[in-house]
Amino acid sequence: MNQPNTLTRIEDPAMAEIQPQQAQPTFSATEPAPEGHRTVGKITVDNPKMSARDVNVYYGEKHAIKHVELDIGTNEVIALIGPSGCGKSTFLRTLNRMNDTIDICRVTGNISLDGQDIYDRRLDVVQLRARVGMVFQKPNPFPKSIFDNVAYGPKIHGMTSSRAELEDLVRWSLEKAGLWHEVKDRLEQPGTGLSGGQQQRLCIARAIAVSPEVILMDEPCSALDPIATAKIEELIDELRENYSIVIVTHSMQQAARVSQRTAYFHLGDLIEVGETEQIFTNPEHKLTEGYITGRFG
Amino acid sequence: MNLSVVLTAVLGLAALAYHFGRRRAFAVVSGRVRDLHSLPSYYGMHTALWCGVPALIVMSLWLAFEPSIMTNLVVERLPEAMRHVPESQLNLVINDIRNAVNGTMTGNDPAIREAADYYLQLRTVSHAAMAVVLFALCAAGGSWAWKRIAPDFRARNRVEKSMSVLLILCSMVAVFTTIGIVLSVLFESLRFFQQIPLTDFLFGLEWSPQTAMRADQVGASGAFGMIPLLTGTLLVSGIAMLVAVPLGLMSALYLSEYAPSRVRTFGKPLLEVLAGIPTVVYGFFAAITVAPFLRDLGASVGLQVASESALAAGAVMGIMIIPFVSSLSDDVINAVPQAMRDGSYALGATKSETIKNVVLPAALPGIVGSVLLAISRAIGETMIVVMAAGLSAKLTANPLEAVTTVTVQIVTLLVGDQEFDSPKTLAAFALGLVLFLITLVLNIIALHVVRKYREQYE
Numbered sequence: 001m002n003q004p005n006t007l008t009r010i011e012d013p014a015m016a017e018i019q020p021q022q023a024q025p026t027f028s029a030t031e032p033a034p035e036g037h038r039t040v041g042k043i044t045v046d047n048p049k050m051s052a053r054d055v056n057v058y059y060g061e062k063h064a065i066k067h068v069e070l071d072i073g074t075n076e077v078i079a080l081i082g083p084s085g086c087g088k089s090t091f092l093r094t095l096n097r098m099n100d101t102i103d104i105c106r107v108t109g110n111i112s113l114d115g116q117d118i119y120d121r122r123l124d125v126v127q128l129r130a131r132v133g134m135v136f137q138k139p140n141p142f143p144k145s146i147f148d149n150v151a152y153g154p155k156i157h158g159m160t161s162s163r164a165e166l167e168d169l170v171r172w173s174l175e176k177a178g179l180w181h182e183v184k185d186r187l188e189q190p191g192t193g194l195s196g197g198q199q200q201r202l203c204i205a206r207a208i209a210v211s212p213e214v215i216l217m218d219e220p221c222s223a224l225d226p227i228a229t230a231k232i233e234e235l236i237d238e239l240r241e242n243y244s245i246v247i248v249t250h251s252m253q254q255a256a257r258v259s260q261r262t263a264y265f266h267l268g269d270l271i272e273v274g275e276t277e278q279i280f281t282n283p284e285h286k287l288t289e290g291y292i293t294g295r296f297g
Numbered sequence: 298m299n300l301s302v303v304l305t306a307v308l309g310l311a312a313l314a315y316h317f318g319r320r321r322a323f324a325v326v327s328g329r330v331r332d333l334h335s336l337p338s339y340y341g342m343h344t345a346l347w348c349g350v351p352a353l354i355v356m357s358l359w360l361a362f363e364p365s366i367m368t369n370l371v372v373e374r375l376p377e378a379m380r381h382v383p384e385s386q387l388n389l390v391i392n393d394i395r396n397a398v399n400g401t402m403t404g405n406d407p408a409i410r411e412a413a414d415y416y417l418q419l420r421t422v423s424h425a426a427m428a429v430v431l432f433a434l435c436a437a438g439g440s441w442a443w444k445r446i447a448p449d450f451r452a453r454n455r456v457e458k459s460m461s462v463l464l465i466l467c468s469m470v471a472v473f474t475t476i477g478i479v480l481s482v483l484f485e486s487l488r489f490f491q492q493i494p495l496t497d498f499l500f501g502l503e504w505s506p507q508t509a510m511r512a513d514q515v516g517a518s519g520a521f522g523m524i525p526l527l528t529g530t531l532l533v534s535g536i537a538m539l540v541a542v543p544l545g546l547m548s549a550l551y552l553s554e555y556a557p558s559r560v561r562t563f564g565k566p567l568l569e570v571l572a573g574i575p576t577v578v579y580g581f582f583a584a585i586t587v588a589p590f591l592r593d594l595g596a597s598v599g600l601q602v603a604s605e606s607a608l609a610a611g612a613v614m615g616i617m618i619i620p621f622v623s624s625l626s627d628d629v630i631n632a633v634p635q636a637m638r639d640g641s642y643a644l645g646a647t648k649s650e651t652i653k654n655v656v657l658p659a660a661l662p663g664i665v666g667s668v669l670l671a672i673s674r675a676i677g678e679t680m681i682v683v684m685a686a687g688l689s690a691k692l693t694a695n696p697l698e699a700v701t702t703v704t705v706q707i708v709t710l711l712v713g714d715q716e717f718d719s720p721k722t723l724a725a726f727a728l729g730l731v732l733f734l735i736t737l738v739l740n741i742i743a744l745h746v747v748r749k750y751r752e753q754y755e
Contacts (some may be wrong), residue, residue, distance in 0.1 A: 098643060103558070130645035140636035143659045152654065153644040203640070210644055 033269040033287070037066075040285045041274035045073035045261075049214055049244040050095060050132075055109035057090050057099065064090050066268045068109075072214065077236060077245045079255035079276065082265035083291065088248045091265065092216050095246065096132035097125050113214070130157055133212035137219040139199035141191035141206075146183050149191040149202055150174060153210035169209060177205035178235050197228020204235065208243070215239065217247040221254065233258050252292055256280050264288045300360075303428045307356070307435060311349030314439040318344025321446045335453035343452040346459055348439030352431045359427050367419045368394075371412050379408060482733065485726035492720045493521045498727060500524065504690035504701075506710060506721045521724055523731060525690040529700035533611045533686055534675040536696055540615025541675075542668055545622025552623070553630040554652055565627065572620040576680040583613035583685035591697075600697060605687035608696040614681050621671045629663025630656060662747040669743035673736045679704040703728050 044051075048071040057065035065087045072078055072095075080088040090099070097118065099105040111118050118128050130153070141149050150170045153159075160166040170187075174180040179201040183194070191202050200220055207215055217236070221229040236245060236258045249255050255262050255276065262279040264272045264287070272279065272288040283289040319341030326332040333340070368391060372380060379390055390409070397413035398420075446452070490498065501522015548568060552561050588609035595602030602608070633656050641651040657664070687699030688709060710725040 096643065098639065101639070101642060126645045126647055128645075129643055134639075134643035136636060136639060136643075138636060140634070140640040142637060142640065142655050152641070152646075156644070156646050156650050156654070206640075206644065 033266060033271060037269050037271070039069060039270045040272040040288075041279075043069050043071060043270075043273050045071045045076070047074045048072065049074045050111065050113050052091075052094075053110045055091070055094060055107065055111060057087070057094060058106045058108075059102070060104045064268055065094070068270045070263055070270060070273060072244055072246055073261070074244055075240055075242070076261060077240050077247060077259040078261045078263060079259035080246065080248045080263050080265060081250075081252060081255050081291070082271075083267075084250075085267070086265040087268045088263075088265045089218050091270075092218055092246060092248050093134075095214070095216055096129050096134055098129075098134065100125060130210050131212055132214045132216060133207035133210065134216040135200070135203050135207055135218070135220050138223050139196055139203050141194070141199050141202050143190065143192055145188045146174075146191045146194070146202060147187040150205050150209050153206060157210055159210065173205040173209040174202075176208055176239070177201045178231065178238075179205055195228070197224050197231060200224060200228070200232060201235065204232070204239075208239070212243065214244045214246065217245065219248050219250060222250060229254070252280070264291060266291070300424065303356070303424070303431060306428075307349060307352045307431055310352075310432070310435040310439065311345040314348035314435075314443070315341040315345035317439075318342075318443055318446060321443055322452075325446055326448050332448050334449050334451050335456075339452040339456050340446050340450070342456045344439055344442040344446070346456065347442035348435045350459075351438050352434045355434060356427065356431055359423075359430075363420075363423055367416060367423065370419060371416050374415055375412055376408050479733065482726050482730050485723055486730045488718075489720060489723035489727045492723070497521060498523055498724075502692055504706070506706070506724055519720065521720065521727075523703070523728065525692040526701060526703045526706055526728070527731075528692055528694070529607065529686070529690070530676055530702040530704070532607045532694065532696060532700055533614065533682055533702055534672060536608060536611025537614035537618055537675045537678075538668070538672060540612055541618035541622050541671055544615070545619045545671075546626055546664065548619070549623040549626035549630060550652065553627050554648065554656070565624070568623055569620050571617065572624070574617070576617065576678065577684075579613050579617050580680045580684035583609050583681050587613055588685055595697060602697045603687070603699040605685060605699040606697050607686055607700045610682050610686035611696065613685065614675055614678055617678075617681065618671045618675055621674060622667055625667030625670065626660070626664050629660045629667070632663070633659045665746050666743055669739055669746075673739055676735060676739075677704065677732065679708060683708055703732050707732075 050072040052068055052070045055065055055068045056063065068087075068091060070091075080092060082088050093099045094107050094111060095118075099107060107119065113128070113131065116123070118132075142152060144152070147170055150173050151166055154166060154169055160169055171180060171184075174183065179198060182198060183189075183202075191199065194202060200223075204215075204220075221232050224232065233254060236247065239245060247255075247258065259276045261273065262276045263270055264279065264283075264285070266287050272283060272285045274284075279288065280292055283292060319337045321344075322333060322337040322340035323330070330337060371394060372387070372391065375390070380387070382390075393406070393409050394412045394416060397409055398416050498521050501520060502524050503520040503522045504525045505520040507519065552564055552568075556564060584605070588604055588606060591606060591609050592602045592604050637655050637659060638651055641655045646654070682702045682705050686702060686705060688701050688705065689699050690701045690706070691698060693700065707725045707728050710721060710728075716722065
């Protein structure tokens with residue numbers, strides 16, 4: 001019973017083969033891109049919804065995001081990929097200023113929504129978040145009924161003037177999130193009683209109930225099983241008609257399936273941006289290629 | 298042999314048994330510990346338990362029964378004249394013998410002297426016999442366990458089992474003590490209700506526990522209606538909760554949601570210092586500072602405030618309870634996952650909307666629990682009310698008057714020389730029973746409320 005564990009090193013022949021390529025001193029999987037790195041690919045789009053210019057994020061002394069410049073197009077799904085700790089979630093949270101809740105976090109640069117600077121002092125963060133909604137990694141329905149979960153946003157923003165209108169909005173949101181038929185008979189039951197996938201769709205319904213223009217999704221499927229994941233991905237594709245969606249994901253298949261553009265982050269740098277198809281078939285940058293072919297990450 | 302020497306010897310034998318058991322465990326596998334079912338120290342522990350525990354059990358039983366058996370032996374040897382007396386007198390004789398044994402009384406009666414000597418002699422023999430029996434038990438138990446040590450003997454499971462038995466026994470002590478207290482209060486209360494009808498006690502509007510000792514005594518009516526005490530208790534506790542709940546809850550909200558971490562690190566312990574102040578200090582603070590202040594304040598606006606008022610006692614008690622409410626509420630508010638708050642912020646809710654709509658509802662069961670705990674504490678609080686609420690059992694809802702509470706009356710009934718069969722003294726037990734039932738009911742309600750919200754929210 002007390003057999004010692006001998007640490008076995010799994011030698012990957014492919015690894016050995018690429019060693020000479022990785023000998024390039026400037027780009028390694030564990031070190032940041034050199035100072036003054038410029039993002040490869042086209043960061044702009046024709047009809048930007050949001051655009052980030054020279055965005056830096058610091059957690060205390062740590063420089064978490066470095067000079068990131070990126071446009072988010074109208075009615076597009078853009079996927080942010082990259083190894084853990086590369087800053088993709090941090091970048092996502094700068095887009096609706098969720099980083100404000102972290103004391104030591106400091107953001108510099110310029111992020112605009114429809115041409116308006118969202119870090120402007122005069123801008124009300126409450127209204128910004130109503131326009132830029134967010135879905136989190138772990139489903140986090142409130143400990144309230146399904147109906148109240150969806151009605152929460154409209155209620156605090158005074159979006160409806162009557163109960164009937166609110167009921168319509170809740171129904172519309174749940175239908176939009178593809179959850180209506182599963183929960184229409186139990187709207188008064190707690191949202192926390194749903195399955196994981198249903199909870200995540202409830203959170204999406206909750207986010208779209210306040211009619212945002214952009215929806216940020218932080219690994220929305222990482223806590224879900226494949227069937228629930230497929231449903232959410234289908235939903236993301238449908239939502240693209242009306243919203244701009246930024247999705248952080250660890251699954252490259254997911255990025256390839258749901259997004260039109262893909263941005264690859266590496267240790268705080270935005271390495272490469274491009275059409276999803278191009279990124280996955282013909283990446284320009286060595287680091288991007290290394291990541292999507294599974295050599296590191 | 299001296300008892301402490303015997304005890305030390307038994308423990309020493311157990312330690313030896315540990316050592317030998319462990320050594321044998323090594324020996325039976327010739328040092329290859331991997332082949333043993335358990336670690337060697339478990340074999341040592343198992344041997345030590347078998348060596349020490351039976352001996353200790355026998356020792357405690359021996360010492361428990363020794364005095365009564367020896368007393369019987371001594372009584373049989375007493376002279377006829379002394380033995381054939383009424384029981385109460387015999388008890389006196391036995392008492393004399395015991396005193397003579399302990400050397401606290403040097404009786405002149407030679408019979409008593411002789412009996413005491415016999416008793417001492419018996420005790421020496423008994424203790425020597427006990428030591429022999431104990432050492433034999435140690436040796437037998439230890440060597441039996443020692444012999445059983447083998448590679449596949451499951452010593453760890455047995456040791457862990459006996460540890461769990463020990464834990465059960467410890468928890469039983471608390472449970473049985475509670476049961477014992479409840480039963481004793483209950484039986485004394487029943488004696489009280491044999492003299493005073495239950496309905497008079499529960500629904501009587503007058504409390505005046507002085508019973509007449511002489512027929513012509515004035516002002517000793519002996520009325521035992523507990524309603525004025527109950528209203529007094531509820532009045533004072535109510536005032537305390539009016540002070541403690543808003544202050545406690547809001548300071549908890551500030552500390553957990555708004556305060557910068559620097560303020561929080563010294564604010565919370567500082568608030569908890571309030572809970573460390575002895576209640577007697579609160580008591581004289583209420584009686585000497587707050588009550589006169591309230592009286593003068595009332596006088597300046599033309600209000601008649603008694604110098605011992607329910608308001609003063611209640612307010613100070615409320616201050617005392619603030620840390621209960623704030624500390625517990627702070628804990629449950631902090632336990633609300635950050636994901637809930639993030640979800641709310643991401644929908645564009647402000648901090649206060651998030652607190653009102655998400656954090657507080659999620660934390661509500663815990664907050665209700667902490668408030669009910671605080672109420673129980675307020676109802677049972679004694680020292681402050683003794684010093685600041687007064688003694689007059691007035692049936693009033695006016696917080697500016699002096700009232701008295703159940704706890705204050707229990708104190709006054711039992712302070713001083715008492716005869717333990719008068720209704721006046723027994724009334725204290727009945728009041729204690731009522732107090733116990735009230736807090737019990739409160740706790741049951743608290744559990745019910747908490748469970749109801751759990752079902753609804755989680």
